[in-house]
Amino acid sequence: MYPWSKGDKNSSLFSYYYMVARGYIEALGKLHNKALWSLVLATVVGLAAFLYPFILPGIEQTTDDSAANASAAPLLFAAVVVVVMVVTLMSLAEDAAGVSQSRTVALLGVLVAIDATLRLVPSMAGASPVFLLIMLVGAVFGPTFGFQMGALTLLVSAFITGGIGPWLPFQMLASGWVGMTAGFLPRHRSIGRRIVDLAIFGAIWGLVFGALMNLYFWPFTAPGVDADSALYWQPGLSLAETVERYARFYAVTSLGFDLFRAVGNVVLVILLGGPILKLLERYRTRFTWQPWQRA
Numbered sequence: 001m002y003p004w005s006k007g008d009k010n011s012s013l014f015s016y017y018y019m020v021a022r023g024y025i026e027a028l029g030k031l032h033n034k035a036l037w038s039l040v041l042a043t044v045v046g047l048a049a050f051l052y053p054f055i056l057p058g059i060e061q062t063t064d065d066s067a068a069n070a071s072a073a074p075l076l077f078a079a080v081v082v083v084v085m086v087v088t089l090m091s092l093a094e095d096a097a098g099v100s101q102s103r104t105v106a107l108l109g110v111l112v113a114i115d116a117t118l119r120l121v122p123s124m125a126g127a128s129p130v131f132l133l134i135m136l137v138g139a140v141f142g143p144t145f146g147f148q149m150g151a152l153t154l155l156v157s158a159f160i161t162g163g164i165g166p167w168l169p170f171q172m173l174a175s176g177w178v179g180m181t182a183g184f185l186p187r188h189r190s191i192g193r194r195i196v197d198l199a200i201f202g203a204i205w206g207l208v209f210g211a212l213m214n215l216y217f218w219p220f221t222a223p224g225v226d227a228d229s230a231l232y233w234q235p236g237l238s239l240a241e242t243v244e245r246y247a248r249f250y251a252v253t254s255l256g257f258d259l260f261r262a263v264g265n266v267v268l269v270i271l272l273g274g275p276i277l278k279l280l281e282r283y284r285t286r287f288t289w290q291p292w293q294r295a
Contacts, residue, residue: 039147039180046173050215053233054242107283108145111137112152119157127264130157131205134175135198135265136273138182140280146179170216178205191274198277199269206262210254218249 048055115133123129134153138146151172158164158171185201188194219233231249233242 039144042147042173043177046170046177049173050170050212053215053219053246054239104141104145108148108152111149112156115149115153116157116160119161119163124260124264127260129264129268130154131175131178131202131209131261131265132268132272133276134179135182135202135205135269136276136280138179139185139187139194139198140277140284141183143180143183146181146183147176148179150175150177150179167213167216170213174209174212178209181205191277194277195269195273198273199266202265202269203262206265207255207258210258210261211250214250214254215246218246221249 111133115130118129118133121129130153134146134150137149141149154168154171154175158168182198182201185194185197188197221232230245231252233245237245
């Protein structure tokens, strides 16, 4: 039982967020060691792949071909990310005790297939229905299931839509993180409170997802002759200059689209989140069993 499910409406804001943080720690503690370390490994490697433009300023460059090495770095990281993703999905195949493994795997396949086909629905200025089911599945079935849901959805949808390219492992990681972090949200007894949390969560990830995805191609962006070079990444920049340039680049090129995605996530959660959440909770209850113990 989570501490926030006691329904104490008079608790202070500080106490509420303390309980939320405690819930995150408890959720992490319930993960299997193999799953936990696989997620940690995938997350560390993935963050290095995304954030390498900000890491390079701390690495001393002593050769003349440092720019060439910097350009090859994301490709190498992408290859490593794919390997780690495969290992992670294999290690996460074992579900926790008390959960029907075969039914859970079957449910994952069905949910991935449904969500992947939603990529065929035309999106409007960055808003997409794909993230709704990833967030709800993570919030109901937990971080490991949510990570698999997000990563596999983007993988399958890439085959359906023909969107296979160097961006795919980055999309898989970012969407996997959406589902994984949704699994750490507090499970209130009130569906309304959970919908509010998911709406805020969706708005935040609507912006974060776009900010992350920009990083995979930003170092390769080649400005024209008349372009403002202050928007683009260059080897040898300090960390502060790199952050400043990327913030300017993101605000100019992607912030508007990501705002549409954030608003779209909020609207979909408010309109469809309640019924889908109840349905998924019903399935989770049916797939969970308690070992028989002698009285």
